Amino acid sequence: MSAVLNTFDAMKAFKTGAWTSTERARAYDASTNSKTDITSFLTDEYLGQLTRRIAPRSRVLDLGCGTGVLIKSLAALGFDAYGVDISQAMLDKIRPESEGDRITLQQGDVYALPFPDASFAGVTTRWVIPHFRDWPVIVKEAARVLQPGGTLVFDHTSRGNYELANRNGTLEHAKFGYDNRVRGGDKTMFYASASIDELQLAADSAGLDLVDVAPLGFFRQNAVIASVLGGDGFLAYKSTFDDFYRDPGARAFIQWFERNVAAAFPFEMTNGMAVVMQKHG
Ligand SMILES: C[S@@+](CC[C@H](N)C(=O)[O-])C[C@H]1O[C@@H](n2cnc3c(N)ncnc32)[C@H](O)[C@@H]1O
Structure with a gap:
């Protein structure tokens, strides 16, 4: 048992420590500022899940805000935006977009937020929670700082998408880029997945209602597409997809499909999920 716990602690230390260098912060900042790839569209869709549920100009917190992609957008929309991150090097990259x-x-x-209970109308976080196997603990801590009736929006990945991928073939995790296996996988690529039941349990034990789970990002990072095409095929697909996305007509179609078709697919069809929870009033 203690060997299992040590592996768990080692992975957590690795995941938290990976972001502290100035060089890592510089490279991350440079790679996340594009406004023309699909990530920018998905960021706006994702943030909409929070902003349409909370009052204008209210106080919001971004957990693991990194170089500030989400908080800069939230501030530009008029919210009173707070960001917390373990890495000062990442925080140092954040410059407000306007005066x-x-x-x-x-x-x-x-895991231990430096804010009193019930401080925020909204809490969000992206690309942080699935790094940790004990992610429901973070959900509980987020719930603590939410006001009654407040909204939490976080990203997760669909366990069902991995299961469907492995039914169709064998997913090459190294080329897919993420490895959801709790044991036996590569810790540098670990990214947790969850079923709807597990999301419901996490909500229940944090005093939250599970309000919505929206599939997000059908095209870019989908284990079913990766298993059908094979590892190298998937890498080629991603680069072809990026080329298509530069074309305005293709971009408009992709965005329409993501919003109107993929958003209504069963959870197994898409890997990314925007999870919405609300604190009991
Ligand atoms: C993949 S980045 C995501 C950054 C940002 N949320 C975004 O959407 O671009 C993960 C971030 O989580 C932060 N992080 C990792 N472990 C953390 C912890 N225990 N507490 C606070 N932040 C943490 C890292 O420093 C890093 O900035």
Whole structure:
């Protein structure tokens, strides 16, 4: 048992420590600022899940805000945006987009947030929660700082998407880029997955209602597509997809499909999920 716990602690330390160098912060910042790839569209769709549920100009917190992609958008929309991150190097990259943007940054740990109970109308986080096998603990801590009736939006990946992929073939995790296996996988690529039941359990034990789970990002990162095409085929597909996305007509179709078709697919069809929870009033 203690060997299992040690592996768990080692992975957690690795996942938290991976972001602290200035060089990593510089490279991450450079790779996340594009406004023309599909990530930018998905970011807006994702943030919409939060912003349409909370009052204008209310106080919101981004957990593991990194170089500030989400908080800069939230501040530009008029929200009072707070960001917390373990890495000061990542926080140092954040510059408000305009003079009036209200942004407050604080170095801190998502497992022990440096804020009192019930401080925020909204809490969000992206690309952080699935790094950790004990992610429901972070959901509970996020719930603590939410006001009654407040909304939490976080990303996760669909366990069913991995299961469907492995039914059709064998997923090459190294080329897919993420490995959801809790044991036996590569810790540098670990990214948790969850079923709807597990999301429901996490919500219940944090005093939250599970309000919505929206499939997000059908085209770009989908284990079913990766298993059908094979590892190298999937890498080629991603680069072809990026070329298509540069074309305005193709881009409009892809965005329409993501919004109107993929969003209504069964959860197994898409890997990414935007999870919406609300604190009991
Ligand atoms: C993949 S980045 C995501 C950054 C940002 N949310 C975004 O959407 O671009 C993961 C971030 O989580 C932060 N992080 C990792 N472990 C953390 C912890 N225990 N507490 C707070 N932040 C953490 C890292 O420093 C890094 O900035």
